[in-house]
Amino acid sequence: MRRTLATTGIIAASLAALAVSVTPAIAAQAGWGPGDGSGTCASATAGTGNAWGNGPGPANGMGARRGMQGQGFGQGFGQGFGQGFGMSGSIANLEQGTLTAAQRTDLAAMAEEEKMAHDVYVTLAEKYPDLYQFSRIARAESQHQSMVVALLDRYGIADPTAGLAVGEFTSASFQEFYDELVAGATTAAKALEAGVTVEKADIADLKDAVSSITAPDVLQVYTNLLRGSERHLAAFSR
Numbered sequence: 001m002r003r004t005l006a007t008t009g010i011i012a013a014s015l016a017a018l019a020v021s022v023t024p025a026i027a028a029q030a031g032w033g034p035g036d037g038s039g040t041c042a043s044a045t046a047g048t049g050n051a052w053g054n055g056p057g058p059a060n061g062m063g064a065r066r067g068m069q070g071q072g073f074g075q076g077f078g079q080g081f082g083q084g085f086g087m088s089g090s091i092a093n094l095e096q097g098t099l100t101a102a103q104r105t106d107l108a109a110m111a112e113e114e115k116m117a118h119d120v121y122v123t124l125a126e127k128y129p130d131l132y133q134f135s136r137i138a139r140a141e142s143q144h145q146s147m148v149v150a151l152l153d154r155y156g157i158a159d160p161t162a163g164l165a166v167g168e169f170t171s172a173s174f175q176e177f178y179d180e181l182v183a184g185a186t187t188a189a190k191a192l193e194a195g196v197t198v199e200k201a202d203i204a205d206l207k208d209a210v211s212s213i214t215a216p217d218v219l220q221v222y223t224n225l226l227r228g229s230e231r232h233l234a235a236f237s238r
Contacts, residue, residue, distance in 0.1 A: 103218070104157050111161050112171055118144075118145060120181050121138035121198075124195075131188055133195065154217070195235075199233035
């Protein structure tokens with residue numbers, strides 16, 4: 001896997017081809033819980049207005065949710081991930097399966113890919129503080145990475161992201177991808193293009209992984225990550 005990240009020519013071409021609006025209109029998930037949008041700041045229903053609202057998660061401990069209000073975007077990322085994932089990122093309720101050697105390698109690479117997305121967004125959030133997509137989606141990416149790391153621990157696979165600072169990676173391909181994206185984000189529009197590129201790469205790799213995985217817990221996490229990346233892509237593309 002990780003073919004999407006290996007060819008820098010493809011990355012450069014993707015960056016050049018994308019045309020993204022700078023006007024942000026997104027919703028960022030606040031946890032691994034189900035939801036139907038958080039409504040206004042005072043309610044937990046899909047609502048009107050432009051304020052960001054935080055609706056508490058359901059009483060079963062499935063997690064909080066956050067949704068963008070107004071413009072018919074009430075659901076946003078508030079749909080959450082469901083499937084018993086609490087805010088702690090627990091996978092205790094998911095059935096463990098078996099992984100091939102290649103799938104174990106892919107799972108370790110997925111942790112690096114989620115870290116790379118997080119680190120790009122954290123870095124660009126500092127550079128472009130007005131583009132609030134980055135800071136909010138970075139928090140979601142941190143949740144994604146935590147879930148993958150939990151799987152690594154469950155299957156006894158070494159975590160390639162352990163102890164690494166923002167912008168540091170074990171694999172040369174991820175280091176190169178991160179460096180290129182950050183260096184190329186010379187304007188706000190190009191920064192959003194970088195976000196689109198990251199999410200498209202993530203979606204391609206997750207679809208590839210989902211097509212062959214049979215372990216129930218890994219399949220569920222990959223499926224949830226794919227849904228999240230699709231929402232992130234929509235956020236950067238608006």
